[in-house]
Amino acid sequence: MINFQKNKELVLNYYKELDMSSLDRINQVLRKYTDENYHFRGMHPFYELAGSDSVAEIFWKPFRRAIKPIQRRQDIFFAGLNDVDNKTEWVCSMGHLMGLFDNDWLGIKANHKMVFLRYAEFNRIAKGKIAETALFCDIISIMKQVGVNPLPLQTGAEFITPGPRTHDGLLFDEKDHKESQKTLDLVNQMRIDLTGSDLFHSSKDELRKTWLNEMIWFGPSGIGATYTIDRYEEQHQGPFQEGLDNTKFHGHLCRIAEDKYAGWFGWPNLLMRPKGNYMGLTSATDKVGEMRVVDLYRREKGKLAENWIFIDHLHFLKCVGIDLLDRYKKMYP
Secondary structure (H helix, E strand, O other): OOOOHHHHHHHHHHHHHHHHOOHHHHHHHHHHHEEEEEEEEEOOOOOEEEOHHHHHHHHHHHHHHHEEEEEEEEEEEEEEEOOOOOOOEEEEEEEEEEEEEOOOEOOEOOOOOEEEEEEEEEEEEEOOEEEEEEEEEOHHHHHHHOOOOOOOOOOOEOOOOOOOOOOOOEOOOOOOHHHHHHHHHHHHHHHHHHHOOOOOOOOHHHHHHHEEEEEEEEOOOOOOEEEOHHHHHHHHHHHHHHHEEEEEEOOOOEEEEEOOEEEEEOOOOEEEEEOOOOOOOOOOOOOOEEEOEEEEEEEEOOEEEEEEEEEOHHHHHHHOOOOHHHHHHHHOO
């Protein structure tokens, strides 16, 4: 049985040094903790980057110049063996990066107030180094926090997303493998139920097999959060199905579980095209968009109780001809 404690310790030490480092030491910190072939996956406009210096210069330094000092507020932290390939080892962290938004970022105007960048990060560990990172963050939420809403329609609720209701998501200690396997089996069953449908849609009866009726679905900005199976169907699954068509599931790059928590991401998870009014922005088109998605789960009473979702909506919308960042820059030059 693999012990993931050293992997967790590595990532926690990396976060501590990175978050406390000055701008001129960020390259040094990344070189210390990542391997020579470090591969980074980020949301639009960052995409895939090779090497720690590229990641420092293109993502971390501009972000840290804009929002500072950084306070990492983790809500979920766990590790596991990748169920996709049964050999790679990953550590997952979710929460918010909080700071004062004092300088513009990605063309978004600074408001000189506290902002919370919601994030989920998966780090692959190999030979005592971080070999690969997938970092998802909710950039649209930052726009909304400074008072600009680039989206005309949202079906769920918008707020600073909380962590687990049970406040037990930080798995710093080693956990029982049997409990981890129960969680992995449950999310895999849910995945099979969902992807087995041509419509990529689970009926309420199917949902009740793997979800508590009082489920909470914490979606990304543009969709929002929803509570209970009925409202999940009304405020997410229904609009999702009405606005999108020709869905193809491409699977995941990473799928792990520890104790009562599980998570996965794909690159992309889904290919689909708008058939109507998705997020209040799209109309029918032949253009196909990629959805790169993170899902994190908490198990309770043998079913899924909470789900945190990240979608690279900026990338998906750009694929189908809508550049939200460019639109923002033109509106607020």
